Structure formats: structure tokens, C-alpha cells
Amino acid sequence: MQNNLIMIQGLVDHIEENLSEDVNIVSLAKSLNLSPWHFQRVFKSLIGDTLGGYVRGRRLTRAAQLLLSSDFGILDIAFDVGFTSHEAFTRSFKSYYKVTPKSFKKDKPVVTLNRKPILTTDLYIHLTKYMVQEPFIDIRKAQTIVGVPTKIPSPFVADEQHCDLLFPTWIKLFDRQSEIANRIKNKHYSVSISPSGNFTEATVDYIAAVPVTKLSDIPEDLTSYTFPKQLVAIFDIAIIEKDTIDKTIDYIYGYWLPNSPYTRAKGEDYESFDNFSLDGDPLNKSQYILPLQLKE
Template sequence: MQVTFQHIQTLVDRIEANLADDVNVLGLADAFHMSPWHFQRTFKSLIGDTLGGYIRGRRLTRAAQLLLESRRSVIDIAVSVGFNSHEAFSRSFKAYFNVTPKAFRAERPAITLREKPLLTLELFQHLADGMDQNPVITERPEQHLIGQQIAIPSPFVSDVDYCDLLFTPWTDLLSVEAALPGRVPGEYFGLMVSPSGTFTEDSLFYLAGAGVQQPIADPGEGMVALSFPAQQVAMFDIYSGTEDTVAQTVDFIYGYWLPNSQYTRAGGHDYEYFENVSDFTVPRLHSRYVLPIQPKT
């Protein structure tokens, strides 16, 4: 099943009608015949927010409307939009609106409440505006890497900026890469790894890896080894290599290119691929975002 903006709009409408209900990411992904990673990436690219962030924002927006439009108690409103306690609701509400529910009701601040997005074909196509992304479709051989990893907040459940955290694994990797066995010169990989494989955790791992010629059974203390099978991939050019640039490319891939291409996402990891790199401080560093694909059936 290929996800379109109509499918996501139906999902959004369902969420709107049942804001207090728990949303099972694994169940939703399975309903669309997608991996949790693919589903959450697609949702974010089309809506502009993670599934968890969107639901949290809509629940709090609905609560704000009820605070202004009704005389219901704060705890009654909290429960009606899916919060289990007054404390959790008040904490989330203040973090979102920068004011407590009680003060919000009393002061009636001039805040524009966030309405649900109404997806249209024009918005769907607008995701590609100004982006000339023609990927290279190719068969990649089996690849092996060894690297350093660090825990980061999951971009699927948090808006916390993790870019500064990536400095550590890359610095650690570059300090030891000369001693790595079978090193492939100038070849590097960056990717997110889910401990469960579902990408539903609050925390994921970011792996900064260097290419090696053979799989490594014992990578050594503090190191992680990983292999990619031979597979067909789409490779998208990225320039400058900033977190925002990569995120925009990923949004384009999942929100526009993949639904409109003759391919679906295959199993395996997405990753950022650096080749022939001699200096990571070079302005407009060139990399490629690599997506495993298979022909639509």
C-alpha cells in the first residue's frame, strides 16, 4: 500500500475525532504496510511534525479551547484530551503555551491556537518546491563499517535539537580511524539506530561510522560494527551537511519523491554517505542520503 495525502488526511481526521485515545505507532505502520521508521518519516514530511508531537499539540490546543469556551474543571478537561493526571497536563500545557492552564483561563492571552492541517494536493506538491532532487538509482554492494555511537533524543517523539551531540562520536571516530583494520579511505556513514528496530523509543542511537573492507566480529571496546547487504538504493545529493539540510532532504524523499516514484522503501537502514572526504570542516560538505528501495508491485 502506497501512502498518499488522502491516507494521511484520513488518519488526521481519525486523530481529531479521538484525541483522548492512545495511538499505537506499530499498529498504524502495520495498517499502511510500512516499517515504523517509514511511517513516521512519511507522517512528519507531510504534516510538518512528528506523530507524537502533532497529537500532543492538538490535545493541548483542544484543551486551551475548552478552557476558554467552557466552565469545566481543569482535571476534567485534562482527562478528556488524554492526560491521566492534573500534574502531567499542567506541566505539558505550560511547556507548550508558556502559561499554566489556570492562568490561561483567567488571563485569556492572545495566542493563535493551532488548527489541524488540511492536506491538499497543492500542499503535497509544495514539499518539492525549490528542490531539484533527481536521485541516482543504483545497486550498492555489501558494505561494512565500524564506528562510535551516542544516545540522542528521538526526532519522532521530541523536538530537542541533537545536532551538537553528534560532535562527540565523530571526533572520537576521527581520532582512531587510522588504526582501524581494512579501512576504506575517505568513506564515512552517519545513521540513526533503534535498539528495538521499531523507532518508537524516546531515545535512539546515532552512529558515526567509517567504511572497512570486511565485517568485523569484535570491534573493540566502545566501538560498534555494522554491515549493509547488497541492495538497490536511491542516492540523493546533500550539500552543506547541516541537520536542517538533511531533514529537508528526508522530508522531500518521504513526503514527495517516494509516493510519486516507481519504488517503495525496502528493508534496511537509511544512512548519510560521505565519500572521498579528507576534511570534515570544508564548507558545503557533500554527502548523499541513501534510501533502500524496491520496485512497486
């Protein structure tokens, strides 16, 4: 636990001192002996924002400070905090503060500027207060799924609520699941797949699917994916809400995994659902599953 706090606090300090530098998630994760996925999840669980979102917010906060207290020109400030063009800076600043940098500098509005976070163990207590849970550790057999593919914003790039984006995909699956041969009834899966394996691209592949006992001809516009036989941790999720999965993942990567005898193995995290419905049934339950290997 303390190692994660020290690691992320050191990164936060470095970002603060070098706001104009590009942040390479892959290199950062490698230097800390973590996968990009694991690193970004640890960061988000402790900071409350993705690494990209955090850096963007700190740059814009620093820019606002300079606009209010210095005589630097807008373009100079943009370059100073890491933006490569006046247009990109203006667009981001207006999105964040709801006014252009020019108007902000001229009118000098009274705003509360975000401070750099200082991490303490109190944050872990907050994360785990209502999430005291241990997963079931199991060796899962290989499982093939067939379902509806789509593209969604990467969870580490965009702030969009994925539930709303995914609803049409699930409707399509429910409309067409009867076409899928050898499907296991009353069981559904979902998985997000990063083409690079690092979740650093703007969009990732998402599949809403049903498991099958064997793979036959795949209906048009549908796709298949196979989870390999592997050691996994299975977390039960009692109620499915918009932020339930995010809270669970934050708990897993921010607290449970660092304090367990395991590390994340290669492969995809995924969800499975029993008797899933689209009507918002409060009895909907799911399992969040991630691949594991024992720490060396």
C-alpha cells in the same frame, strides 16, 4: 500523491474527533501497508511535525479552548484531551504555552490557537519547489563499518537538533579513526538504528563510522555494523546544514517514493560522506541512501 493526501487527511480528521484516544503508530502503519518508519516520514513531510508532536499540540490546543470557554475543572479537561494525570497535563501545557493551566484559565490571555491542517497539493509544490532531484538506483555490495556508537533521541519522539548532539561523537571518531584497521580513507558513514525496528522508542542507536575492507579486531568502545547487499536509492546532498537532511528525507518520503516504482525495503537508511571535515566546510557533500524493492 493524491493517495497520500487522502490517507493523512483522513488520519488528521480521526485524531481531531478522538483526541483522548492513544495513537498506536505500529498499528496505524500496518493498516496502511507501510512500515512505521515510512508512515512517520510521510506524515511529517505533509504535516510538518511528527505524529506524536502533532497529537500533543492538538490536545493542548483543545485544552486551551476548554480552559477559555468552559466551566470544566482542570483535571476534567486533562482527562478529556487524553492526559492521564494532572501533573503530566500541567507540565506539557506549561511547556507549550509558558503558563500553567490554572493561570491560563484565570487570566484568559489573548492567544492564537492552532487550527487543524487541511492538506492540498500546494503543499507538495512547496516541498518540491527547490528539490527537483532524481536518485541514482544501484545494487550496493555489502559494506562493513566501524565507528563510535551513541544514543540519540528518536527523530519521531524529540524535537532536538541532532547535529549539536552528534558533534562530540564525530570528534571522537576523528580522534580514533587511525586505530581502525583496514579503514578506507576519506570516507565516512552514519546510521541510526531502532532496536525495535519501528523508531517508536525514546532513544535510538547512532553510529558515526568509517568503512573497512575487512573486519579485524575492533578497538575498545567502538562497534561495527554491516549493510547487506541490496538495491538502494542514492540521493546527492550538495550542502550539509542543520535542516538539510530533514528536508531531503521529507522530499524522499513525502514525494519521491510514493511516485516511484519502488517501496522501502527492510534495512536502515544511512548517509555516506566523501572527504568529510568537522570545520563546517561549505563544500561538504553527502549521500542519503535508502533500501528499495520494486512495487508488486
